Amino acid sequence: MLGIAQDGGHPQPGCLRPCCANITEPHYPVSLGIRSREGTNLLIEATRYLGEQFAIWGQTKVDHLLLTHAHLGHVDGLGLFGREALAARGIELHVSDDMYHLIDRTPQWNLMHQQGVFNIQTFTGGDFVFSQGELSIEAVRIPHRAELSDMHAFIIRGPSKSLLFLTDHDTWNETLTAHNCSSIRELLGKLNVDIALVDGTFWSENELPGRNQAQVPHPPVLQTLNMLGEKKQGDPDIIFTHLNHTNPLYNKDSEQYAEVERLGWSVAHQGQRFNL
Secondary structure (H helix, E strand, O other): OOEOEOOOOEOOOOOOOHHHOOOOOOEOEOEEEEEOOOOOEEEEOOOOOHHHHHHHHOOOOOOEEEOOOOOHHHHOOHHHHOOOOOOOOOEEEEEEHHHHHHHHHOHHHHHHHHOOOEEEEEEOOOOEEEEEOOEEEEEEEEOOOOOOOOEEEEEEEOOOOEEEEEOOOOOHHHHHHHOOOOOHHHHHHHHOOOEEEEEOOOOOOOOOOOOOOOOOOOOOHHHHHHHHOOOOOOOOEEEEEOEOOOOHHHOOOOHHHHHHHHOOOEEOOOOOOOOO
16 A cells, blocks of 8 residues: 555645644555566556655556546656656556546647557456456446546455455445445455455545535445444455545544444555555
Protein backbone atom coordinates (compact mmCIF):
# COMPACT_ATOMS: atom_id res chain seq x y z
CA MET A 1 0.00 0.00 0.00
CA LEU A 2 1.75 3.14 -1.24
CA GLY A 3 -1.03 5.51 -0.20
CA ILE A 4 -4.38 5.38 1.59
CA ALA A 5 -5.67 8.95 1.17
CA GLN A 6 -8.34 10.43 -1.04
CA ASP A 7 -7.08 12.51 -3.98
CA GLY A 8 -6.24 15.58 -1.87
CA GLY A 9 -3.89 13.69 0.46
CA HIS A 10 -3.62 14.09 4.24
CA PRO A 11 -3.05 16.81 5.25
CA GLN A 12 -5.02 18.33 2.39
CA PRO A 13 -3.83 21.60 0.88
CA GLY A 14 -5.71 24.56 2.32
CA CYS A 15 -7.18 22.69 5.28
CA LEU A 16 -6.55 24.47 8.58
CA ARG A 17 -8.93 22.35 10.65
CA PRO A 18 -7.83 19.93 13.42
CA CYS A 19 -7.99 16.97 11.01
CA CYS A 20 -4.97 18.36 9.15
CA ALA A 21 -3.12 20.12 11.98
CA ASN A 22 0.10 18.76 13.49
CA ILE A 23 0.24 15.74 11.18
CA THR A 24 3.52 13.92 11.83
CA GLU A 25 3.10 11.31 9.08
CA PRO A 26 1.57 12.46 5.78
CA HIS A 27 -0.71 10.08 3.92
CA TYR A 28 -0.44 9.96 0.13
CA PRO A 29 -3.24 9.43 -2.40
CA VAL A 30 -4.21 5.82 -2.82
CA SER A 31 -1.83 3.64 -4.82
CA LEU A 32 -0.68 0.03 -4.92
CA GLY A 33 2.70 -1.40 -5.92
CA ILE A 34 2.90 -4.99 -7.14
CA ARG A 35 6.03 -7.07 -7.67
CA SER A 36 5.78 -10.42 -9.43
CA ARG A 37 7.89 -13.46 -8.65
CA GLU A 38 9.61 -12.85 -11.98
CA GLY A 39 10.67 -9.36 -10.83
CA THR A 40 8.17 -7.31 -12.85
CA ASN A 41 7.02 -4.09 -11.18
CA LEU A 42 3.43 -2.95 -11.62
CA LEU A 43 1.99 0.27 -10.23
CA ILE A 44 -1.71 1.07 -9.85
CA GLU A 45 -2.37 4.84 -10.06
CA ALA A 46 0.07 7.67 -10.82
CA THR A 47 0.02 10.20 -7.98
CA ARG A 48 1.98 13.42 -7.57
CA TYR A 49 3.82 11.82 -4.60
CA LEU A 50 5.56 9.27 -6.79
CA GLY A 51 8.99 9.79 -5.20
CA GLU A 52 7.73 9.30 -1.66
CA GLN A 53 5.78 6.24 -2.74
CA PHE A 54 8.81 4.74 -4.45
CA ALA A 55 10.60 5.07 -1.10
CA ILE A 56 7.81 3.13 0.65
CA TRP A 57 7.85 0.48 -2.06
CA GLY A 58 11.61 0.15 -2.29
CA GLN A 59 11.37 0.26 -6.09
CA THR A 60 12.08 3.00 -8.62
CA LYS A 61 11.40 1.24 -11.92
CA VAL A 62 7.87 0.74 -13.23
CA ASP A 63 7.29 -1.83 -15.98
CA HIS A 64 3.50 -1.60 -16.08
CA LEU A 65 1.23 1.25 -14.97
CA LEU A 66 -2.51 0.66 -14.48
CA LEU A 67 -5.08 3.44 -14.06
CA THR A 68 -8.55 2.98 -12.60
CA HIS A 69 -9.98 6.31 -13.80
CA ALA A 70 -9.16 9.95 -14.52
CA HIS A 71 -9.89 11.75 -11.24
CA LEU A 72 -7.17 14.06 -9.92
CA GLY A 73 -5.23 12.01 -7.37
CA HIS A 74 -5.13 8.92 -9.57
CA VAL A 75 -3.47 10.54 -12.59
CA ASP A 76 -1.81 13.80 -11.52
CA GLY A 77 1.60 12.13 -11.36
CA LEU A 78 1.61 10.92 -14.97
CA GLY A 79 3.84 13.82 -16.03
CA LEU A 80 6.56 12.70 -13.60
CA PHE A 81 7.36 9.80 -15.92
CA GLY A 82 8.26 12.26 -18.70
CA ARG A 83 11.50 13.96 -19.75
CA GLU A 84 11.26 16.64 -17.05
CA ALA A 85 11.60 14.05 -14.26
CA LEU A 86 12.09 10.27 -14.63
CA ALA A 87 12.61 10.27 -18.41
CA ALA A 88 11.08 6.79 -18.50
CA ARG A 89 10.79 4.78 -21.69
CA GLY A 90 8.48 2.00 -22.77
CA ILE A 91 6.22 1.73 -19.73
CA GLU A 92 3.20 -0.40 -20.57
CA LEU A 93 0.28 1.87 -19.67
CA HIS A 94 -2.98 -0.02 -19.17
CA VAL A 95 -6.12 2.09 -19.46
CA SER A 96 -9.74 1.65 -20.46
CA ASP A 97 -10.84 2.54 -23.98
CA ASP A 98 -12.53 5.61 -22.50
CA MET A 99 -9.37 6.70 -20.67
CA TYR A 100 -7.34 6.21 -23.86
CA HIS A 101 -9.48 8.77 -25.67
CA LEU A 102 -8.85 11.24 -22.83
CA ILE A 103 -5.08 10.68 -23.11
CA ASP A 104 -5.30 11.24 -26.84
CA ARG A 105 -7.05 14.60 -26.26
CA THR A 106 -4.71 15.80 -23.48
CA PRO A 107 -1.62 17.45 -25.06
CA GLN A 108 0.92 16.58 -22.34
CA TRP A 109 -0.14 12.96 -22.06
CA ASN A 110 -0.43 12.53 -25.81
CA LEU A 111 3.07 13.95 -26.26
CA MET A 112 4.48 11.48 -23.73
CA HIS A 113 2.84 8.68 -25.68
CA GLN A 114 4.36 9.96 -28.92
CA GLN A 115 7.78 10.25 -27.25
CA GLY A 116 7.68 6.60 -26.21
CA VAL A 117 7.32 7.14 -22.48
CA PHE A 118 4.20 4.97 -22.58
CA ASN A 119 3.09 2.07 -24.73
CA ILE A 120 -0.68 2.14 -24.31
CA GLN A 121 -2.70 -1.05 -23.89
CA THR A 122 -6.49 -0.72 -23.63
CA PHE A 123 -9.00 -2.88 -21.80
CA THR A 124 -12.70 -3.15 -21.05
CA GLY A 125 -14.49 -4.66 -18.08
CA GLY A 126 -13.85 -8.39 -17.73
CA ASP A 127 -10.52 -8.29 -19.59
CA PHE A 128 -7.32 -9.70 -18.14
CA VAL A 129 -5.15 -6.61 -18.11
CA PHE A 130 -1.94 -8.44 -17.21
CA SER A 131 -0.79 -12.04 -16.91
CA GLN A 132 2.60 -13.46 -16.00
CA GLY A 133 3.20 -16.87 -14.47
CA GLU A 134 0.77 -17.27 -11.56
CA LEU A 135 -0.05 -13.54 -11.41
CA SER A 136 -2.98 -12.02 -13.28
CA ILE A 137 -4.94 -8.77 -13.07
CA GLU A 138 -8.55 -8.46 -14.18
CA ALA A 139 -10.53 -5.26 -14.81
CA VAL A 140 -14.01 -4.84 -13.31
CA ARG A 141 -16.30 -2.04 -14.54
CA ILE A 142 -17.63 0.09 -11.65
CA PRO A 143 -20.20 2.94 -11.70
CA HIS A 144 -18.49 6.19 -10.67
CA ARG A 145 -18.61 9.84 -11.72
CA ALA A 146 -17.63 9.77 -15.39
CA GLU A 147 -16.98 13.42 -16.20
CA LEU A 148 -13.65 12.48 -17.79
CA SER A 149 -13.49 8.69 -18.04
CA ASP A 150 -15.14 5.52 -16.83
CA MET A 151 -13.97 3.61 -13.73
CA HIS A 152 -12.60 0.11 -13.27
CA ALA A 153 -11.58 -1.81 -10.19
CA PHE A 154 -8.81 -4.40 -10.44
CA ILE A 155 -8.59 -7.93 -9.12
CA ILE A 156 -5.00 -9.06 -8.55
CA ARG A 157 -4.79 -12.85 -8.44
CA GLY A 158 -1.73 -14.71 -7.19
CA PRO A 159 -1.03 -18.40 -6.63
CA SER A 160 -2.66 -18.48 -3.18
CA LYS A 161 -4.84 -15.37 -2.74
CA SER A 162 -6.64 -12.64 -4.66
CA LEU A 163 -7.11 -8.94 -3.85
CA LEU A 164 -9.75 -6.47 -5.04
CA PHE A 165 -8.68 -2.83 -5.52
CA LEU A 166 -11.99 -0.93 -5.35
CA THR A 167 -11.12 2.53 -4.08
CA ASP A 168 -13.88 4.59 -5.72
CA HIS A 169 -17.54 4.12 -6.55
CA ASP A 170 -20.73 6.14 -6.26
CA THR A 171 -23.10 3.92 -4.28
CA TRP A 172 -23.33 0.29 -3.25
CA ASN A 173 -26.76 0.11 -4.84
CA GLU A 174 -25.40 1.07 -8.27
CA THR A 175 -22.36 -1.19 -7.98
CA LEU A 176 -24.38 -4.19 -6.80
CA THR A 177 -27.00 -3.62 -9.51
CA ALA A 178 -24.31 -3.42 -12.19
CA HIS A 179 -23.12 -6.88 -11.17
CA ASN A 180 -26.55 -8.41 -10.51
CA CYS A 181 -25.88 -8.83 -6.80
CA SER A 182 -28.06 -8.11 -3.78
CA SER A 183 -25.35 -7.75 -1.11
CA ILE A 184 -21.69 -6.87 -0.66
CA ARG A 185 -20.96 -10.46 0.36
CA GLU A 186 -22.59 -11.76 -2.81
CA LEU A 187 -20.51 -9.39 -4.94
CA LEU A 188 -17.20 -10.31 -3.28
CA GLY A 189 -18.11 -13.98 -3.55
CA LYS A 190 -18.93 -13.58 -7.23
CA LEU A 191 -15.57 -11.86 -7.79
CA ASN A 192 -13.89 -14.63 -5.75
CA VAL A 193 -11.53 -12.46 -3.71
CA ASP A 194 -9.81 -13.07 -0.36
CA ILE A 195 -8.96 -9.43 0.37
CA ALA A 196 -11.01 -6.38 -0.62
CA LEU A 197 -9.61 -2.85 -0.47
CA VAL A 198 -12.81 -0.84 -0.58
CA ASP A 199 -13.86 2.80 -0.77
CA GLY A 200 -13.70 4.33 2.70
CA THR A 201 -13.62 7.98 1.63
CA PHE A 202 -16.06 9.30 4.24
CA TRP A 203 -17.13 7.93 7.61
CA SER A 204 -20.63 9.39 7.27
CA GLU A 205 -22.67 11.34 4.73
CA ASN A 206 -22.62 14.43 6.96
CA GLU A 207 -18.84 14.74 6.95
CA LEU A 208 -18.48 17.66 4.53
CA PRO A 209 -20.17 20.86 5.72
CA GLY A 210 -22.14 22.48 2.92
CA ARG A 211 -21.90 19.45 0.61
CA ASN A 212 -23.91 16.26 0.46
CA GLN A 213 -23.25 12.77 -0.84
CA ALA A 214 -24.88 13.57 -4.19
CA GLN A 215 -22.17 16.17 -4.84
CA VAL A 216 -19.25 13.96 -3.77
CA PRO A 217 -20.67 10.44 -4.16
CA HIS A 218 -18.92 7.70 -2.23
CA PRO A 219 -20.63 5.12 0.03
CA PRO A 220 -19.92 6.14 3.65
CA VAL A 221 -18.05 3.63 5.79
CA LEU A 222 -20.90 3.70 8.29
CA GLN A 223 -23.32 2.58 5.57
CA THR A 224 -20.94 -0.19 4.46
CA LEU A 225 -20.65 -1.43 8.06
CA ASN A 226 -24.42 -1.43 8.46
CA MET A 227 -24.74 -3.51 5.30
CA LEU A 228 -22.04 -5.96 6.39
CA GLY A 229 -22.53 -6.31 10.14
CA GLU A 230 -19.99 -8.50 11.89
CA LYS A 231 -17.42 -10.51 9.97
CA LYS A 232 -18.46 -14.14 9.53
CA GLN A 233 -16.47 -17.27 8.94
CA GLY A 234 -15.51 -17.47 5.28
CA ASP A 235 -15.79 -13.73 4.66
CA PRO A 236 -12.94 -12.01 2.82
CA ASP A 237 -10.83 -9.45 4.65
CA ILE A 238 -12.39 -6.04 3.99
CA ILE A 239 -10.03 -3.09 4.38
CA PHE A 240 -11.13 0.54 4.08
CA THR A 241 -8.91 2.90 2.09
CA HIS A 242 -9.04 6.16 0.04
CA LEU A 243 -9.75 8.15 3.22
CA ASN A 244 -10.71 11.81 2.95
CA HIS A 245 -8.73 14.14 5.21
CA THR A 246 -11.86 14.61 7.36
CA ASN A 247 -12.25 10.88 8.03
CA PRO A 248 -11.88 9.96 11.73
CA LEU A 249 -10.43 6.58 10.72
CA TYR A 250 -7.02 8.25 10.47
CA ASN A 251 -7.11 8.30 14.28
CA LYS A 252 -6.46 4.81 15.61
CA ASP A 253 -7.73 5.92 19.01
CA SER A 254 -11.10 7.08 17.68
CA GLU A 255 -14.45 5.43 18.42
CA GLN A 256 -14.95 4.97 14.69
CA TYR A 257 -11.68 3.04 14.26
CA ALA A 258 -12.60 0.86 17.22
CA GLU A 259 -16.02 0.16 15.69
CA VAL A 260 -14.48 -1.04 12.41
CA GLU A 261 -12.20 -3.42 14.31
CA ARG A 262 -14.98 -4.57 16.66
CA LEU A 263 -16.94 -5.79 13.65
CA GLY A 264 -13.91 -7.70 12.37
CA TRP A 265 -12.87 -5.41 9.50
CA SER A 266 -9.84 -3.11 9.21
CA VAL A 267 -8.40 0.17 7.95
CA ALA A 268 -5.51 0.28 5.47
CA HIS A 269 -2.12 1.72 6.39
CA GLN A 270 0.78 2.88 4.23
CA GLY A 271 3.43 0.25 3.80
CA GLN A 272 0.97 -2.59 4.37
CA ARG A 273 1.99 -5.69 2.43
CA PHE A 274 0.01 -8.61 1.06
CA ASN A 275 1.50 -11.89 -0.08
CA LEU A 276 -0.71 -13.31 -2.79
